[in-house]
Amino acid sequence: MASLVEMSNIAKAFGGSIALKSVSLALTPGSVHALMGENGAGKSTLMKILAGVHQPDAGEIRIKGERVTFARPKDAIAAGISTVFQELSLLPNLTIAENMFLGREPTGWLGTVDYPTMNQLAERALAELGLSLDPRTLVADLTIAERQFVEIAHGIKADANVFILDEPTAALNAADVEKLNRQIRRLRDAGKAIVYISHRMDEIFAICDTVTVLKDGELVGTKPLAQMTPDRLIAMMVGRELKDLFPPRATELGEVVLDIRDFRIDAAAKSFSLSLHKGEIIALAGLEGQGQQKLLRALVGLFQPAAGTVSKGGTTLPLPASAASGIRRLQAARIGFIPEDRKDEGLFLGLPVSHNITMALHAGRPSLALAKPYQREIAETLASLQVKSAGSEAPVASLSGGNQQKVLLGRYLAADMDVLLIEEPTRGVDIGAKSEIYKLLRRFTAKGGAAIVLSRETIELIGLCDRIYVMHANTLVGEMPAREATEHRILDAALVA
Numbered sequence: 341m342a343s344l345v346e347m348s349n350i351a352k353a354f355g356g357s358i359a360l361k362s363v364s365l366a367l368t369p370g371s372v373h374a375l376m377g378e379n380g381a382g383k384s385t386l387m388k389i390l391a392g393v394h395q396p397d398a399g400e401i402r403i404k405g406e407r408v409t410f411a412r413p414k415d416a417i418a419a420g421i422s423t424v425f426q427e428l429s430l431l432p433n434l435t436i437a438e439n440m441f442l443g444r445e446p447t448g449w450l451g452t453v454d455y456p457t458m459n460q461l462a463e464r465a466l467a468e469l470g471l472s473l474d475p476r477t478l479v480a481d482l483t484i485a486e487r488q489f490v491e492i493a494h495g496i497k498a499d500a501n502v503f504i505l506d507e508p509t510a511a512l513n514a515a516d517v518e519k520l521n522r523q524i525r526r527l528r529d530a531g532k533a534i535v536y537i538s539h540r541m542d543e544i545f546a547i548c549d550t551v552t553v554l555k556d557g558e559l560v561g562t563k564p565l566a567q568m569t570p571d572r573l574i575a576m577m578v579g580r581e582l583k584d585l586f587p588p589r590a591t592e593l594g595e596v597v598l599d600i601r602d603f604r605i606d607a608a609a610k611s612f613s614l615s616l617h618k619g620e621i622i623a624l625a626g627l628e629g630q631g632q633q634k635l636l637r638a639l640v641g642l643f644q645p646a647a648g649t650v651s652k653g654g655t656t657l658p659l660p661a662s663a664a665s666g667i668r669r670l671q672a673a674r675i676g677f678i679p680e681d682r683k684d685e686g687l688f689l690g691l692p693v694s695h696n697i698t699m700a701l702h703a704g705r706p707s708l709a710l711a712k713p714y715q716r717e718i719a720e721t722l723a724s725l726q727v728k729s730a731g732s733e734a735p736v737a738s739l740s741g742g743n744q745q746k747v748l749l750g751r752y753l754a755a756d757m758d759v760l761l762i763e764e765p766t767r768g769v770d771i772g773a774k775s776e777i778y779k780l781l782r783r784f785t786a787k788g789g790a791a792i793v794l795s796r797e798t799i800e801l802i803g804l805c806d807r808i809y810v811m812h813a814n815t816l817v818g819e820m821p822a823r824e825a826t827e828h829r830i831l832d833a834a835l836v837a
């Protein structure tokens with residue numbers, strides 16, 4: 341079948357850094373083409389060239405056999421290319437409908453924006469994805485998953501022949517992923533070409549038919565997925581297999597370092613208790629929205645539970661915690677919180693890597709104390725975490741997703757925390773960086789630290805953790821050693837409850 345899009349010998353450099361070196365990619369109608377590789381491999385750069393965000397230094401793009409050049413994103417959109425980037429581009433101060441029709445708002449006979457029609461069209465587009473969101477809702481009031489779906493709906497409703505989906509499911513649960521997959525299959529069956537960028541193996545094999553792998557800006561190869569296995573694909577990307585991603589579990593545990601007693605998420609929920617030992621990583625598993633995130637956020641004051649107490653090393657930290665001072669209070673108790681949304685809630689994107697690392701160190705000092713440079717701590721943290729950047733003074737926004745996540749972890753490792761509360765430790769992070777983060781967490785616990793982790797990737801919880809707590813309806817319904825856990829057993833515990 342003739343290609344719909346051909347990118348031939350594409351090269352791109354940013355300053356002295358080569359992002360792409362003679363990369364070729366062909367997209368055929370009625371196909372879902374996976375684009376894979378570690379962070380920094382060149383995937384997003386290649387797609388941004390196709391989307392008109394960047395211009396190539398060499399090479400050419402052909403659509404239906406005709407050579408094209410895109411000086412700006414608007415040119416690519418006009419050529420039938422729709423893109424949903426990993427970094428959400430929605431404007432939080434506008435409504436869902438205003439974001440979806442930004443720059444192409446329907447107008448009335450006086451030339452003013454026809455809001456009823458715009459809201460109706462937006463509502464219809466969202467309904468096609470199985471969403472019942474009010475199109476008049478401000479984007480600022482949406483969850484990360486809801487924002488992602490609005491972004492996807494925006495792209496899917498465009499009159500395009502090529503759809504680029506860059507990490508579209510990073511913030512979605514299993515049910516929402518299936519909603520998205522139904523839309524992708526519908527587009528595929530309509531003869532569209534879809535580029536699908538993801539680090540989740542199950543999604544790649546469920547939805548894609550072809551895979552192209554990049555490494556260090558170069559093309560490793562393009563293969564039909566029917567000829568591949570997850571292990572072969574991982575080995576193609578990083579040179580090691582799935583079983584090698586997770587470090588060994590703890591062999592000995594210390595005393596209880598965090599004790600949560602008689603905790604009740606809301607007045608209607610059953611109370612429960614759990615404990616965390618030194619040297620241990622425990623998981624909060626279950627279906628989406630069953631209380632896992634509420635439990636962690638209650639400890640830092642970002643959610644107000646109905647009842648419960650928390651003891652850390654014999655010191656009681658009463659609940660509810662203050663939203664204004666909860667995180668600082670926990671840091672004083674040597675407990676660090678790593679949120680799911682590293683860009684909006686974790687990192688200060690406009691500040692250097694060094695400032696982001698030392699944030700918790702400064703927070704632990706008296707407000708009137710003289711500033712301390714912490715150069716040794718910064719250098720040691722960057723070296724131990726193997727953060728790839730242009731230096732400690734580079735803006736943290738310039739780093740890849742995996743390196744940004746390392747910096748956020750490094751903030752609390754540098755501050756010598758005893759306990760880490762981690763939401764989605766590897767969200768939007770490639771396979772190689774995931775393995776590095778798992779090793780960092782195990783090194784932290786081997787030195788006497790402890791962690792509570794929640795993740796939408798069940799296989800991550802099984803491979804990384806020592807014990808798994810299963811939650812349902814805002815309470816604990818099961819507990820099992822991770823070495824004995826399976827995805828089926830965890831799901832069974834959640835559903836039977």
